[in-house]
Amino acid sequence: MLTIDPFVGHRIWRLVPSGGEPILASATSGDPWLGPEAEAACFAGVLLQPLERRIVPDRHPGEASPALDCTCGLYAAKSPTSPPHRRVWAAGRLELWGRVIEGTKGFRAQRARLIDDVEIFLGMGPGSPRCTSPPCRELATGVWIGSTSFLSRCDRHGRNRSIGFDDFEAWVRSSFRKRYGVGADLASR
Numbered sequence: 233m234l235t236i237d238p239f240v241g242h243r244i245w246r247l248v249p250s251g252g253e254p255i256l257a258s259a260t261s262g263d264p265w266l267g268p269e270a271e272a273a274c275f276a277g278v279l280l281q282p283l284e285r286r287i288v289p290d291r292h293p294g295e296a297s298p299a300l301d302c303t304c305g306l307y308a309a310k311s312p313t314s315p316p317h318r319r320v321w322a323a324g325r326l327e328l329w330g331r332v333i334e335g336t337k338g339f340r341a342q343r344a345r346l347i348d349d350v351e352i353f354l355g356m357g358p359g360s361p362r363c364t365s366p367p368c369r370e371l372a373t374g375v376w377i378g379s380t381s382f383l384s385r386c387d388r389h390g391r392n393r394s395i396g397f398d399d400f401e402a403w404v405r406s407s408f409r410k411r412y413g414v415g416a417d418l419a420s421r
């Protein structure tokens with residue numbers, strides 16, 4: 233009997249505010265990941281979503297994404313990667329299926345779904361999160377909610393716009409359960 237196990241890959245996203253909710257966005261293109269499942273479309277990893285703001289040509293009309301001689305598809309790595317120590321990032325494991333092209337370090341897939349809880353990184357090095365308002369390096373006490381980004385901030389720089397870590401974690405967790413079907417945990421805990 234032929235058994236086809238789905239591939240498992242690791243991916244990081246930026247965590248961004250959108251419409252009053254925290255959502256995952258591509259670290260490279262910024263395209264939002266809006267639901268539990270994503271489907272690739274040419275060109276270059278743009279998700280099949282009604283994103284009219286960018287019209288890009290399909291390099292291989294009629295052929296599914298990812299195509300062998302193209303760069304499109306949903307990208308995932310074979311091993312976990314550390315998010316950059318800036319802004320607020322999310323890392324998660326994905327089940328990959330449909331057409332999957334395997335490379336040396338990762339995959340390009342046609343379909344992907346989050347497998348388990350997502351880890352949230354608060355924009356920090358190892359240890360306690362620090363304020364990311366340059367040149368401040370004070371201990372961060374909460375997450376600043378901007379119009380397009382989350383940033384960890386100290387009491388002084390996060391005033392009026394920030395939410396404490398516990399509340400932030402609870403908010404992301406409940407939003408993610410509804411949107412993605414998985415939870416979320418702060419990586420610093």
Ligand SMILES: [Zn+2]
Nearest residue numbers: 274291302304
């Ligand atoms: Zn393509």
Ligand SMILES: [Zn+2]
Nearest residue numbers: 363368386389
């Ligand atoms: Zn600060």
